[in-house]
Amino acid sequence: MEMYVLGALISFILGWILRMPLFPRDKFSFEPTALFPTVPLTLGFLAVAELLLKLNLFVTFSISLAVPLFVKYLLNNLCPVVEA
């Protein structure tokens, strides 16, 4: 449990350091923010890591540092926004 809280905090703070907005602008915005989708993705990847291998401090740090970078630089290229 404490690893998940730690991971969520680290990824939120790193998202803020990477100059992402802290919270979504509105409920239709695709702009990545420090809260969404960074924190839910960190929790999800930590859960996958716990199921596949043992969760420890090193794994938690690695995932929580990698997810904000992924969200900031890769997510919109991997899943491009198509305007209807």
Next chain:
Amino acid sequence: MILQIIVAFIVCWLNFVIIDVFLGLPERPGVRGVRQIAQSIKEYRGHINGGYMMGNIVCSPDASAGTLLASACYYAFSSPLGGLVAALAVFFGNRICSDPGYAGTTGALTTTLWIYLFSSYLGFQPEYFIAGMVLAIFTIQALHHRFSSKLLARIAKKLGVIE
């Protein structure tokens, strides 16, 4: 067991309807195809905004998909970790459908919390929530489109999401 499934049905219904309505599903068609579904529900003497919500539920994963997947993954992994994995899967499913993913991910995370609380303190099993969610989505998408679209629009109006 029947009583527990009924309680799970009520929890799932409220969870997905309130999250979907608050996160704007009845406001506008989010992805392609929703307008056609809403239009045909309107021609069937339903409500256009309820039709938007029903179309959005069909066309991309939203809180109903999040609720069902979180229940199924909680059951499969026998732990709340399954709900977090479901939230991850629903988010990427949303983005593949070009949907921001707020409703689906929030729905999966809140359902994980409800199942955790209900199983820890009241002895509920995750499978009750799977059954409850199947019944909940049946009442919205299958039973009576005209009535359910009007009900969804009325809930959205009450919550101040649409005028």
